[in-house]
Amino acid sequence: MNFLKKQENWIQTILKQNGYEVENVILIPSGKPEFGEFQYNGIMALAKKNQENPQELAKKIAEQLKQNENFEKVSVAGPGFINLTFSCSSLLKYSEELLLEENWFEKKESKKIIIDYGGPNVAKILHVGHLRSANIGEALKRLAKCLGHDVIGDVHLGDYGLQMGMVMLEIQTRYPNLSCFQADYQKEKVEDLPITNNDLIELYPIASKKAKEDEKVMEQARNITYLLQQNHPGYKALWRSIMDISLQDMKEVYEKLSVSFDLWQGESDAEKIIPEMMEYLNQKNIIKESEGAKIIDVALDTDKLAVPPLLLIKSNHTVSYETTDLATIWERKKIYNPDEIWYVVDKRQELHFTQVFRASKKADILNDSTKLEFIGFGTMNGKDGKPFKTRDGGVMSLRNLLELVKEETKKNMIDSIKGEEREKISEVIAIGTIKFADFLSHRSTDYIFDPEKFCDANGKTGPFILYSTIRMRSLIEKAGNKEVHFTKLKGTSDKKVLLQILNFQKVLENSFSSKSLHEITDYLYHLNNIYNNFYSENRILTENDEALQNTWIALTKLVFKMNQTLLQILAIEIPNRM
């Protein structure tokens, strides 16, 4: 069992023996290292609850804690803080276990979890705004897997709404003679479509602008959307061809980012579900008519802000993304029967998911055994506080951001890496830089997106972690293949590394429960910083004391292993050299 947790449980037992029931004991790294390495702050609250003197209670408990041989020192300070110092021998023993054991961190009970992330819109460019859903979703997926869960990732494409109607209208306006616009067109896909992905990307903003400015154009776009949803052969074929073009590009970018999906489902996959779901909902008698639309009322008396009804069928007979999201839940329940479904989406969509979640429960599509979780993330804003735009007012594509950071990365690389290898490695590092920067703040925080900052390679950044990791690997290789064990500590910076290692399990668990990756990046930084401090204070390979050298190599191996594991969770690749 995890060392810290074992000590916490033991302290809890001691408290219980003294007649104090506490829910859990939490040891935190000491804020004042001169007093101890870890501290327990729970005594003060306990004393208050029992109307006792906190200092006396702390002294009484501390006295009993001294019998634990893992503690080198136990002391009381201030109003009732208990400060703990661990013995080197206990740390060495625990570190040895971590290094040797196959399952060196604890898993949780296994749940089946579907994660809905990525959420790109077909026919729109993948821009920096899409970065977070992909990054966070992928990392949460890997974290959940690491902790023993059974996870399915679904990209959930935006491929069935009005935006498709707009784009198709624009194509029809430009190329009215395409085969798919002819009567009795029956082919699967449009063979004469003269359009590349770059064309598609340009089409959408133009189409959208036209529709917004002219109600007639909007009406036409809506009508095409309706026809598409009615499986009109020509529009459906055009839609399939657009999907092909767009998906190919998306898959390329996601692959670069080490983001992979188990399912490439989209809104359009709800199409086949909707009729049976509508029938079910009709039987349940919860569909209402309102202003020509079919809705489900999901408002509650307790709502402070009126929650609008879920819009099932719009007045123009098309379905909304509320309908497709509800139908997707229906299908996921039927096929996978998951314990949890997570939605990693922009936090501005919270109301939408509140509606969908409520409707799914109200209609008994899901019962309480399936947990729906909205995992909203903050917006990447420009310096003006508005969603990020490039200088000319456009969005910055993921590809452009990647190129930008890649060029900057090349400047720092060693000269001996040349040609194709330089291209490949600079891309790997650039992606690591971008991801690390994106994970740095709390998931739900809006943050200022500054391309220059994303290029930064100094300090708390991806390259820093990658550099340290590579240097460790290089050292391990130079040390040769001899068997190493944790046997002796100098008790200075080497002990600090072992203390930092104690927090590993908690970091994983906290990160999992908060669904935020910033704790992992923060931990990676501190772990590596402390290791680098140790590294610069000592000459490992020329150390004369064999037991010390042995321990130090083992320590390097352990930190390296932790870096590997955590970077793997963040989906950041470690290059061979840089």
Added chain:
RNA sequence: GUUCCUGUAGCUCAGUUGGAUAGAGCGUUUGCCUCCGGAGCAAAAGGUAAAGGGUUCAAAUCCCUUCAGGAACACCA
């Protein structure tokens, strides 16, 4: 207008059941390569925590008021 979120160092952000002298990176200033990869290590300076009040032995954290910024509020997704 209603509801919610945010306000912490020059900038970007952390802050673990309320805990000790509020942390980190960047930027600024200054040390450290005879030596395992210097994209490194060490240190200094930098704070009325938006403002005011309350609860508490103890508040960035909980409560109230005010100010400022942002977001959401059914036929876009």
